[in-house]
Amino acid sequence: MKKLAHRGYSAKYPENTMVAFIKAYEQGFDGVETDVHLTKDGEMVLIHDEKINRTSTGEGYVKDYTLEELRQFNFNHKTYGYYDIPTLRELLEFIKGKDFMVNIELKTDVIQYDGIEEKVYHLVQDMGVEKQIYYSSFYLSSVQKIKALDKHNYAGYLIEYSYKKKCNELLETDLNAIHPRYNFLNETRIQFLKSHHIQIAAWTVPNLKEYQRLKNLGVDIIISNEYFK
Ligand code: G3P
Ligand code: CA
Secondary structure (H helix, E strand, O other): OEEEEEOOOOOOOOOOOHHHHHHHHHHOOOEEEEEEEEOOOOOEEEOOOOEOOOOOOOOOEHHHOOHHHHOOOOOOOOOOOOOOOOEHHHHHHHHOOOOOEEEEEEOOOOOOOOOHHHHHHHHHHHHOOHHHEEEEEOOHHHHHHHHHHOOOOOEEEEEOOOHHHHHHHHHOOOOOEEEEEHHHOOHHHHHHHHHOOOEEEEEOOOOHHHHHHHHHHOOOEEEEOOOOO
8 A cells, every 4th residue: 555645745835836746755655645836828827816916925717827936926825934846847856766655646636728638748758757657637637638648658538526426427537536525435335346357546645544534444445645554
């Protein structure tokens, strides 16, 4: 079972910053989960929200700024210190050559960034880190595009609501990875998914009790803000 740090080691460091990713590696996580959006000039940047308001000193949509413009703001999540918004390339440079995974969530459920799937895929391939990547998205079309680009890609369908309906959608495709909110998962559902050879990633696992329950039930990936042993 792999343990991934949700938005980096976000229990202790500002989410989706290079510091949060590096600290996750140092803490002993097997990898990180992160969220990718496109800037006005087509750069792949790592941030959870479509807007920069919550996590930075700026305001407005990521898509309305160039990378250079975004670099004027402090992404310290309104705490202390100075943190640039990271690019996907910077994170991939950090993991290259390390035994460390990245779950790249394509944030396309609200804004469908034109060509983001191809851009992310080609960067991953060009950097030669494809064996270290789990792709995922709440937007089924993005998950399917990633799988269509290369059948070897790990492509997980994220589920936050309507578990049964979305699970059925997944079963109608050739996808074989599901990323449900942790509390959708019980023994019956996990056994069912396993009998269909579907890999399971649970998020965002909130405490040690849930971590142990899901580990014992045999999920493949646990995504959490905090590090559990
Ligand atoms: O990928 C798991 C989790 O990150 C999905 O929810 O809203 O934190 O991106 P969210
Ligand atoms: Ca995410």
